[in-house]
Amino acid sequence: MTALLSVRDLRCARGGVPVLERVSFDLAVGQALILRGPNGVGKTTLLRTLAGLQPALSGEVICAEGVTAYASHADGIKTALTVAENLSFWAQVHDRTVPDSVYATFDLLALRDRAAGTLSAGQKRRVGLARLAVIGRPVLFLDEPTVSLDAFSVAMFAGWMRDVHLAGGGCAVIATHIDLQIDAPTLDLTPFVAAADADGGSDADFL
Template sequence: MDLKVSDLSVARGGRTLLETVGFRVAAGRALALRGPNGIGKTSLLRVLAGLQPPRTGRVDPGPDAIAYAAHADGIKPSLTVAENLRFWARVFGGPDISTALEAYALAPLASRPAAYLSAGQKRRLGLARLLVTNRPVWVLDEPTVSLDRDAVALFAESVRQHLSQGGLAVIATHVDLGLDAETLDITPFRPARPRIDPGFDEAFA
């Protein structure tokens, strides 16, 4: 399954950040997004994931094929590591959690409540959720935040395995993951002039 983005315009707070964005990512490939802070990388990823609508354009496939990992880890502190993963596996109809535990070196922590994990351990647990989603498209926003060098290596290997199985990934990151990834600088998609949606209601920003 390929990811196809056509003529996409992205807005935040009623202001158009990016317009006429178009690219294609083939199955088995990764795309690294580049651009200065504040240009709209997070907003673009949220549109890809179906969390906010585009102003114009199309994303194929839709959000049912996409797993999204953002700055929040998406875990419940009161549940153990294993319980968190089992919850997400049930939500997505995913596989047994053992592979996810091993991939992120979480097996020794399986019975520990997430509330007692370090920031890096919580991040590893949040990323391990990707492995129980059964979704071919991974959309990742700065996924290595709070990870040490060894954990970054675990994450990069997890992405490689995903790609080798026919999945694909779109990643916004400033870290060199050592992946054979194409790069897309989204700076050229920034509007030449600020554009405000006249129908935007600030109360719903």
């Protein structure tokens, strides 16, 4: 099966300090990988590195150009715009139109014309997740996507991930502390914590 994303012997750092090493995996069409591990183990660091937001220390992330999207804890919402205007904005940026189904899928029908700044945290998160359905990027890197969501909304998001995104030819790497009920392997990052001081610089770095 052809991989949409291949990660080879990746070593990554945060703030100049090596955090993870020896991370390798492949994701094909329809596959997701759930990242687990205690606070500070490096889930965000790995996702940022996979998304190209920071360089790897070594190793390879093999993926086609322009097919990835990264979503962090921040919703990236423009508060003065309505929900519909936010979704239209993202659609335009990606040269797409907003599928009508998105409003029902993310339970946003009643909120369509509300200024996004007036939404609750969970409602804002639903708009942020709906953005993923609008932009049409097949390779998603998601950092705690269900923060602030109630159980109904978590199930709704998981349903979209499973039945629309993955079934529609996408893949995803998802850091989450909760069980999304998605049929996907889990990668616990604990064994991949970088060896202490393995690349911690030298006195010469400070001179």
